[in-house]
Structures are given as C-alpha cells and as structure tokens.
Amino acid sequence: MNLYFAxxxxxxxxxxxxxxxxxxxxxxxxxSPFLSPGTGKRLTPREYRDIAPEHNEKIHLVPQIMTDHAExxxxxxxxxxxxxxxxxxxxxxxxxxxxxxxxRGAGFLAYPEKLDAFLYDIFAKTxxxxxxxxRIGMEEPEEFLRLLEIFNRYPISELIIHPRLQTDYxxxxxxxxxxxxxxxxxxxxLVYNGDLFSVSDVRRFSENYPEVGxxxxxxxxxxxxxxxxxxxxxxxxxxxxxxxxxxxTKERLRAFHDRLLSDYAEVLSGEKPLxxxxxxxxxxxxxxxxxxxxxxxxxxxxxxxxxxxVVVNQLFVEEELHISDFDG
Numbered sequence: 001m002n003l004y005f006a007x008x009x010x011x012x013x014x015x016x017x018x019x020x021x022x023x024x025x026x027x028x029x030x031x032s033p034f035l036s037p038g039t040g041k042r043l044t045p046r047e048y049r050d051i052a053p054e055h056n057e058k059i060h061l062v063p064q065i066m067t068d069h070a071e072x073x074x075x076x077x078x079x080x081x082x083x084x085x086x087x088x089x090x091x092x093x094x095x096x097x098x099x100x101x102x103x104r105g106a107g108f109l110a111y112p113e114k115l116d117a118f119l120y121d122i123f124a125k126t127x128x129x130x131x132x133x134x135r136i137g138m139e140e141p142e143e144f145l146r147l148l149e150i151f152n153r154y155p156i157s158e159l160i161i162h163p164r165l166q167t168d169y170x171x172x173x174x175x176x177x178x179x180x181x182x183x184x185x186x187x188x189x190l191v192y193n194g195d196l197f198s199v200s201d202v203r204r205f206s207e208n209y210p211e212v213g214x215x216x217x218x219x220x221x222x223x224x225x226x227x228x229x230x231x232x233x234x235x236x237x238x239x240x241x242x243x244x245x246x247x248x249t250k251e252r253l254r255a256f257h258d259r260l261l262s263d264y265a266e267v268l269s270g271e272k273p274l275x276x277x278x279x280x281x282x283x284x285x286x287x288x289x290x291x292x293x294x295x296x297x298x299x300x301x302x303x304x305x306x307x308x309x310v311v312v313n314q315l316f317v318e319e320e321l322h323i324s325d326f327d328g
Contacts, residue, residue, distance in 0.1 A: 001206060001214070003215060005027035005029070012032070013050050014049070014050050018263075027060075027217070027221075034065065035065050037073070043079060064090075065091065077122070077126050080128070081128050092109060109134070115147075119151075135163075161193065174195055226247055271305045278299075295319070
C-alpha cells in the first residue's frame with residue numbers, strides 16, 4: 001500500500017512536512033499546497049520557499065499547481081522541472097468559493113470542454129509527468145461520467161479522486177459508487193482520497209478495493225502524524241524509520257509539537273501569527289487526546305504564547321492518547 005500526504009493549504013508546508021518525516025514514518029509522497037500562477041507570473045518568494053529543493057531534501061515532494069490557463073501551468077511546470085522535479089500535480093479539487101468563482105480548482109470541472117482543451121495543451125507541450133487530483137463534479141455525481149471520459153484521453157500519471165462534489169465541501173460522505181465506476185472504467189493509475197482517519201479506515205478501503213494500491217491521507221494524518229507508519233504496520237509492511245517510530249506516543253508527539261513551535265517561530269513575525277498557526281494544527285491534533293474538548297477551547301482562546309504553553313503542558317500531563325485504533 002502506497003500512502004500519500006495530501007496538499008493541505010495553510011498547514012502542509014515544508015516546516016510541517018519535514019517535522020512529520022523526522023519524528024514519524026514519512027509518506028511515500030507529499031503534495032505541496034497549491035501554487036497559483038497568474039499570467040506571466042513566476043513563483044513568489046513564499047511559494048518558492050515551500051517547494052525549494054533545499055527545504056525538501058528528505059522527502060519525495062510533488063508540487064501542485066492550480067490554474068485554468070495552460071500557458072501558466074506550462075511555465076510553472078517547466079520552472080519546477082528546472083529545479084529537479086519530475087512530476088507536478090494539477091488541482092481540480094479545491095472547493096473554496098473564492099477559487100471556484102474564478103473557474104479554478106473544483107470550479108474548472110464546470111467547464112469540461114475548456115478542461116479538455118487545457119489537458120490537450122499541457123500534455124502536448126511538456127514532458128513532465130502530470131498527475132491530477134480531482135473531485136467528481138460541481139453539483140451532481142453524474143458529472144463525473146463525462147469528466148472521466150476526458151481524463152481517459154490523456155497520459156495522466158495518477159488520477160487522485162476525492163469522491164465528493166464541490167458543493168459538499170468536506171461534509172456528507174464520499175460517493176463510493178462513483179469511485180467504483182471510476183475503478184471499472186479507467187486504466188489510469190487510481191489513488192483514493194477522502195475520510196481516511198484511521199488504520200481501520202485504510203484497511204477497510206483496501207479490502208473493498210484491492211486493485212487500488214495507493215491512498216492519500218489528509219485530515220487523518222493531521223490528527224495522527226504517525227498514521228503512515230501505523231497503516232504500514234497494519235499491512236505488515238516495513239517502515240523505513242523502523243518499528244520504533246510506527247506508533248504514536250505522547251513523548252514523540254510532544255517533541256514533534258515543540259519542533260513545530262520552534263521552527264514556525266523562526267519564520268513567522270510575532271506571537272499572533274505563531275499562535276494562529278499552532279491553533280490551526282491543534283484543531284486536528286487535539287482529537288488524539290482523551291477529554292480534549294476543554295483544552296482545545298482554551299488553546300483557541302489563548303492570546304499570549306505564555307498562556308498557550310500552559311494549556312499545552314496541562315494537556316500533555318493530564319490526558320492520554322486514544323490508542324484503540326493505533327495498534328491496527
């Protein structure tokens with residue numbers, strides 16, 4: 001089973017990726033938060049920092065691009081190729097209303113003819129491998145039948161399907177009927193993404209779709225950064241970090257947290273941005289603790305770093321980890 005780390009805007013940047021890979025078994029591939037090139041625009045300094053080879057030496061990173069202009073995609077793909085990247089990913093999945101109203105991300109799915117022409121152009125004019133991360137449509141699952149016909153025309157390296165509609169955002173359940181249709185009607189390598197929060201979820205998916213050998217973990221990996229190793233252990237697959245890092249422990253999670261706090265403090269200006277970033281992470285990570293609700297509320301309300309540290313210390317001392325599913 002191959003395990004990928006989803007492109008998570010706001011959290012999944014190089015600081016988080018490197019800390020996760022240093023303290024826990026890493027993903028087979030990490031996908032960067034999307035780069036958003038405009039007409040004639042090169043990578044911004046912030047975008048470059050995230051995908052800079054020197055910031056991603058220990059991991060296999062696939063940069064993700066989000067645009068509806070073939071020229072912008074090609075320019076960025078070639079810029080990334082010059083940095084040594086052999087694969088890029090096209091974002092057709094972001095459900096954000098701001099993105100969708102511009103016809104990008106999942107919004108591009110509303111224009112299948114335009115998408116077809118876009119894919120024709122990029123595959124005709126680049127030799128970089130291109131994978132696609134997509135939702136199944138905007139409003140109706142049946143939209144995906146037409147979209148899959150289009151995808152099947154092109155040498156997409158991997159088709160990563162999050163079987164939700166744009167209008168679902170992250171609510172409702174993934175449409176497994178549509179994913180099954182995709183598995184039956186394409187020869188493209190498929191990757192599944194959506195609501196895999198635990199080892200049991202990964203195992204259940206694998207049992208139902210043994211022909212799909214790769215899954216992408218997003219929110220589940222933010223809740224439990226050891227999930228990649230735990231899943232490999234459940235499938236009796238060796239971890240490159242060894243079995244000692246395959247499971248979550250309070251000691252390792254605390255060291256991971258402290259590393260993130262230190263590394264973010266070096267690049268963020270002032271306490272407020274630092275607290276905001278750590279609160280984003282705790283929105284997910286708090287769920288691995290028993291009785292986490294009151295601590296999470298206090299973390300959200302913390303206005304000073306000193307207050308934040310007190311609450312976090314209390315959480316690690318006073319509560320334990322949920323371990324029922326971690327042992328696979």
